[in-house]
Amino acid sequence: MTKKLYWVSTPLLALMYLGAGIFYLTNISGVQQMWEHLGFPAYLVPIMAVVKITAAVVILWRPLTGLTDFTYAGMFFHLCLAVSAHINAGDGGFAPALVGIALVILSFFTQNAGRKKPSPYGRLPGVADVSPEPARQNNSI
Template sequence: MACKYVYWISTALLSALYLMSATFYLTQSDTVRQLLGQLGYPGYLVPLLITVKLLGVAAILSRISVGLSDLAYSGMFFHLLLALSAHLNASDYAGSVPAFLGLGVLVMSFTTQNAARAKPSPYAASRQAGT
């Protein structure tokens, strides 16, 4: 039962992080382009990042397909890992905090998903291990 709470709380926090980020990218696109430029990335990534962030959250929450949901987790994992790396490389330690926290809640969400969802993921911990 506790694993279900951990899953839904961590998934809600992960979704909130990505939805707030996409909203910031939408409303402050010039600022985001400037910040991405400081990290060494081109500004044309902003619309792509908005799209994949929203689609990733939709894939995980709706779980239309377990494979698609796992792919979204994978994409978020690599995105957060690369964001953490970029901020640390640019000595922007304050900017690395959301990526670090995001990695933590992503791992919690992914590893507890089989305890809370009807369709199990073959890559996450089994239900028997979580009960």
């Protein structure tokens, strides 16, 4: 069950970030106006577009567990900032960021069930590790 949760939440999270990154690149001027409304500098929009696309690739490809964990942390803090910015602006547009936070948490804490190489941090407290154990060699004579 945990493995299925990982393979549902992670592609959805990656799709969310990939879609946002592509939208940022295809509608830079519109996104820059939205960012200025939220109180952020407009010049960051192209940079964030590349960062979002890169984050989606990293959590799907998972080249290194440390890099993936760092990416999850960046996503979490980015989404918390997005919720805060929308609440501060009073526009009520924070629901997608809340969904993203839920997906980040679900994907992060189920990653060890879905991947062969476990992350030292991707465990829920008090829950047994479900990653497969390596085969033991019998060295007795």
